[in-house]
Amino acid sequence: MPTVDxxxxxxxxxxxxxxxxxxxxxxxxxxxxxxxxxxxxxxVEPMAYFCGGVPLTSYQDGADEGPAARWASVVCHIHPGRDHAYRAELAEEIRQALGLEESAHLTVRFEPTQPDRVFYLESGSMTSGGPAPAGRGATKGLEHAHH
Incomplete structure (x- = not known):
């Protein structure tokens, strides 16, 4: 279950x-x-995000919404098997999706997350993308293990 925050x-x-x-x-x-x-x-609220000790949000920020971000900090939880090329392409896709110009501030951090550490509600019960214990549908959830 890839997650982008x-x-x-x-x-x-x-x-x-x-x-x-x-x-x-x-x-x-x-x-x-x-x-x-x-x-x-x-x-973020005004004066809440700093880079190099300099605020990227000012006292005036917060009221105006825009069609593109002026800066962003992104955390992606992805399968640990995703390679550098995937991460680099996804980072660029995030930049474009947020409308950030080349001179904007953007950080994208990847947190490899094992599928068996993510649970989600499916058909009324919590399941994970990892293998189930023996005797309890050992293959349930494996289709999500590589995503």
């Missing part, structure tokens, strides 16, 4: 929807189940 300047609802759809489609094209791609957006 975006922290940025305020984005309009349509900009968030556009970015989420674009990232979901990209991940689905690269082998993930689109139904399990999660994208979350968080807007």
């Amino acid at each position: 975006v922290t940025s300047t305020p984005l309009t609802a349509s900009a968030r929807l556009r970015a989420a759809l674009r990232l979901t489609r990209w991940m689905a094209a690269h082998g993930s189940d689109a139904a399990h791609v999660a994208v979350a957006f968080r807007t």
Whole structure:
């Protein structure tokens, strides 16, 4: 279950929807189940994000939503088997999806996450992408193990 957590300047609802759809489609094209791609957006309060000791959010930030982020910090939880090329391509896709210009501040951090460490609700019960204990549907959830 790949997850993308975006922290940025305020984005309009349509900009968030556009970015989420674009990232979901990209991940689905690269082998993930689109139904399990999660994208979350968080807007920071003024004077809450600093780089090199300099605030990237000012006292005036927070009220105006825009169609593109001015800066972003992103954390992606992905399968540990994803290689450097995948991560580099996804980082660029995130930059484009958020509308960040070449001079903007953007960091994308990848957190490899074993599928058996992610649980999700399916058909009324919690399941994970890892192998089930012997005798309890040992193959259930394996279809998500590489996504």
